Amino acid sequence: MKSVQLIPFFLILFSFVFSQENKSTSEEPPVNTWVRIADSPGDALGREVPPGRGSSWVYSKSDQVFYRYGGFTPRYSNAIFSFNPKTKEWKEVMADDENYPLDRAHGVAGANLGWDEKNKLLWIGLGRRSVNTGKYGIWSYSPSDKKFKYMADSPHQSIQNVCFALDLNLAVFSPPLLSNGYPKNHTYVLDLTTGKSKKVKSIVPIPNWIYSGSYPSIYQKN
DSSP states (O other): OEEOOOOTTSOEEEEEOOOSSSOOOTTSOOTTOEEEEEEOOOOTTSOOOOGGGTOEEEEETTTTEEEEEOOBSSSBOOOEEEEETTTTEEEEEEOOOTTOOTTSOOOOBSOEEEEETTTTEEEEEOOBOOTTSSOOSEEEEETTTTEEEEEEOOSSTTOOEEEEETTTTEEEEEOBSSOSSOOTTEEEEEETTTTEEEEEEOSSOOOSOBSSOOOOOOOOOO
8 A cells, every 4th residue: 555645734533532531641632622633635636525425434443444435525535544543544445536437436436434343445435426336235345355245236226325333244225315216114234244125114114314324333233
């Protein structure tokens, strides 16, 4: 992975500490305070990719880095970056490809990410994208061999949102804004271990559409 030149006047990554018990020291940020950690890299043309434009993040415990995917710059990005919070260094894991090749995850804003600690895989699911940015559905990416794998189709053509649960063994899909006929009182559950999905009736109908994002990935297995 090659080092990335930072764009010093673009987005600043912050950390907010909620702990009321630990006292502030010279090695700890003060509580209830935003702390500047590092600048964020731009895209290939130096344009910013802030979280407000849909880049998505997930933390890898084994790699001890944050992985960042996608964003809107003003085109949909399919780049992967990593950020080490200890060294405060960014690295480009997978460069953006404006041709959107079909053998890798699509350019997207608001994708949902999951980290598979057992298999050391980054999971990339759906998001808001143009109709020309590759296959829809769920992908996995291996940082060690730099390979993508298409894992599953989206169960409904209008779905943009998915959340991962049960240690990445389950994916729950939910509808977006202007869902083009998506049933409001249903959702889809996908078993990622088998690739099989089923439609289930929600206990409570979805109260409103969401533009891009996901519902909380809290799920208790009976």
